[in-house]
Amino acid sequence: MSGIYIHIPFCKQACSYCDFYFLTRQQLRQPFVDSLVEEIFTYRNTKYSHAPVKSIYMGGGTPSLLTRQQLRQIFDAVHNVFVLEPVEVTMELNPDDVTVDYLRMIREFGVDRASMGVQSFHEEILNFMHRAHSRDEAISALEALHQAGFPSFTADLIYGNPGQSNGMLKKDIELLLEFDPPHISAYSLTVEPDTRLGKQVKLGRIQPPEDEDVAEQFDLVASTLSEYGIEQYEVSNFAKPGKEAVHNSNYWKHENYLGFGPSAHSFWWDGEGAKRWKNRSDLKxxxxxxxxxxxxxxxxLDLKTLAEERLMLGLRTKWGVELGELKKRYGYELNPAQLEWINYQTKSGLIDKSSSSVKMTHEGLRISDLLIVDLLSKG
Ligand code: SF4
Incomplete structure (x- = not known):
């Protein structure tokens, strides 16, 4: 089985923190869709096209800039080339593009999960991020999901913004919860050097919040969502039971996936070995x-690299890693130094090890990146 990722590299405007690959000029959108269709067709009758596709994720960029005709071209190509047995078809939507009619239209193509880039409901934060949408548009888009009877959705929130108090964040979370989201991704604002935000921070015009304050905001997100039955299942992801993202979870489990469009990544592991590649981030x-x-x-990728990746990605989730899976699929066993370290961290309450699996406790997940580096350094 496999997954498909499609990258749509166009946005109305550049958000200040974003380092994804996108262009704000729209003239090349149709030539891009024509190329995308051709790229999808290069996989026809290959070993890649025989594996049933279980998930499709259309991200970007801003996929909701695509018209019905463009979506039809893309989904027709995917249907033509691949065997589809999807359990999840997600499309990223920006609130300013969303109407009930648009949502009904994308349902025609099998999209059953909307990923809504809300980020915040505070105008000053949205302006700081240079988002294209307003608070009212975010609210209308979430209402539209319910009016359209959309099967499932996730919403993104960003915390740790300069000037964002805990009270503001709490209001954002509570307002979002009024729309009964099955899934939420919450990210702390990251300062990437090649973004507008990165340049402003470098010039000293913006002071990012202290790490402790950001950690406090993370706790606020996790505890508020937990009160509503939306539990953390990965470092940045929260869901009601059974509503965890299929597509992203498959990345963490080394399921195969193909990425289409500039900057998209692919991973394929079969009897001929494991390979990863990326399309150049270059529309021209x-x-x-x-x-x-x-x-x-x-x-x-050799087995040791894959095993360490599996450990790293698995330990960022609530499920952790099965030791039997590590041995069977990767031929990997924890060495005595790693086991000793795990026993120590188990006593400290950061790791939970049983005879068959190892995972982070709630406390451990908060600092999982540090712990994982420590564990792998003993490999
Ligand atoms: S809409 Fe998304 S992809 Fe586009 S600039 Fe903003 S964050 Fe980046």
Whole structure:
């Protein structure tokens, strides 16, 4: 089985913190869709096209800039080339694009999960982020999901913004909860050097909040959501039981996936070995349709690398990692130094180890990145 990721590299405007690959000029949208269809067709009758596709994720960029005709072209191509048995088809939507009619239209293509980029309901925070939508548009978009009877959705929130008090964050979470979200992704604001935010921080015009304050906001998110039965299942992801994201969870489990569009990543592991590659982040090149020449960062991954990745990704989730799976699939066993370290962290209450699995406790998940680096350094 496999997953498909489709990257739509267009946005109305550049959010100040964003380092995804996108363009704000829209003229090339149709030529891009034509190239995308051709890239999808390069997989026809290959070993990749025979594995049943269990999840499709259309991200970006801003997929909700696509018209019905463009979506039809893309989904027709996917249907033509792949065997589809999807259990989840997600599309990222920006609130300013969403209407009940648009939501009904994307249902026609099988999209059953909307990923809504809310981020905040505070105008001053939205302005600081340079988001294209307003508070009212975010509210209308969430209402539209209910009016359209959309099957499922997730909403993104960003905390740790300069000037964002805990009270403001709490109001954001509570307002979002009024829409009964099955799933929420909450990210702390990250300062990437090549973004507008990164440059302003470098010039000293913006002072990001202290780590302790950000950690406090994370706790506020986790505890408020937990009161509503929305539990953390990964470092940045929270869901009602059974509503965890299928597509992203499969990344963490090393399920195969193919990425289409500039900057998209792919991973494929079969009897011929495990490979990862990325499409260049370059629309101009993409339009030339040399899809093999487009690939960069191609890697052949050995079992040890894969096992360490599995440990790293698994330990960021509430499920942790099954030791039997590590041995069977990756031929990997924890060494005595790692086991000793795990026993120590178990006594400290950060790790929960049984005879068959190892996972982080709630406390451990808060500092999982540090703990994972420590564990892997003993490998
Ligand atoms: S809409 Fe999303 S992809 Fe586009 S600039 Fe903003 S954060 Fe980045």
């Amino acid at each position: 090149f993409y339009l030339e349709r040399d899809f093999i020449g487009m690939r960069e960062d191609q890697e052949d």
